[in-house]
Amino acid sequence: MIPKRLREALQTPWRRTVYIIFFAQLMTSVGFSSIFPFLPHYVRELGSSSGLSVELLSALVYSLQAFTMMIASPFWGAFADRYGRKIMVLRAMFGGTIVLALMAFVRSAEELIFMRAVQGIVTGTISAANALVAAETPRDRIGYAMGLMQVGQAGGVALGPVIGGVMADLIGYRGVFYFTAMLLLISGILVFYGVKENVAVEPEDKEMRQGIFERWKSLLQTPGVLMTYSLRFSTRLGHLMVLPMIPLFLAVLTPDNEYLNTLTGLVIGSAFITNAIASVYLGRLSDKIGSLKILIVSAIVAGLLYIPQAFVTSGWQLVLFQALFGITLGGMTPALSALLARYSRVGQEGVAYGLDNSIVSGARTIAPLIGAGVALTLGLRATFIVTAITFFLSALLAIRLFPALPTRNSSEEAQASKS
Helix, strand or coil: CCCHHHHHHHCCHHHHHHHHHHHHHHHHHHHHHCCCCCHHHHHHHHCCCCCCCHHHHHHHHHHHHHHHHHHHHHHHHHHHHHHCHHHHHHHHHHHHHHHHHHHCCCCCHHHHHHHHHHHHHHCCHHHHHHHHHHHHCCHHHHHHHHHHHHHHHHHHHHHHHHHHHHHHHHHCHHHHHHHHHHHHHHHHHHHHHHCCCCCCCCCCCHHHHCCHHHHHHHHHCCCCHHHHHHHHHHHHHHHHHHHHHHHHHHHHHCCCCCCHHHHHHHHHHHHHHHHHHHHHHHHHHHHHHCHHHHHHHHHHHHHHHHHHHCCCCCHHHHHHHHHHHHHHHHHHHHHHHHHHHHHCCCCCHHHHHHHHHHHHHHHHHHHHHHHHHHHHHHCCCHHHHHHHHHHHHHHHHHHHHCCCCCCCCHHHHHHHHCC
């Protein structure tokens, strides 16, 4: 039986959309992240049909998907503003269902890499969901809504690798792809029947008649948008720069630990768990005191937390500091999503969050290479110091260069009053 308070909340259209998309976001994040732990092992099991090394193929299976998503996301975002955001969410979820199911049938590592590249082109569930939520949510509640979206994403990423690892041991690698496809299918059906897109798409509007490149130009010329993208890139770069180095660092730090894989999972998972917990609270707080303040404080604290990580002497110390860092990540990620919604104009949600996902994918492509370069030239511990500097610079940019937030127009005020 549905609790009375939740039942009443679901009768409000924008809340209904947010809660359904949150649940769908959680399930798709569990699904996508469940294959992360064993992809290199799946590559090794499949073998190469061209004689390429396992190391190179393992790198390509991650980076090529991020690269194709970086290219495709802005186009899908522009189509969302023209044809509707809900249909883009359904495209990502149902398209992902087909692609992930097909990965269970590949016969070589090269075929898997090709399907991962296709996945990057057809999916992008996070940006599609964020665009839909941003279009449906009153501007004065956008921090709460984006915080909830971050909870769904971070919670799924925290749970997915554990579930995927256990299932891979029980039913094999190919079975996990069936499981992921099933989660995406259920999510798509839930959105199809449960979400009603209330913001009308008006092709006759002057901006809607513009070409994709003109709309990108118009968005990037909007005060505050380019700065928001720059901060999205730098903060995500800081997080992802050190992430691939953590397993290597732990292997050096605790070489005789027979539970090294478990410890690695705890270090990485701890940040996502606290991220999920903190996102809703900090999202609500940003609606009260301002997303920019949350962003600045979170970036400064993140930098302060990364400095001592360069000097830890045990894996459990790293677990603690990463868990604390996850709280700051729960402030930065939804704050930037909320700022993007506030700076961009109504009707630009699709193109705005499509470009946003492209920026994140660009960081995912470049960050591991930078982290590896720092580790090779300066040592593994130096990656934590460079990450701290990245967050401090992000905070400085936010303090010095962000323009004043635009005031909401009358239509937005009317929309907010309905909440």
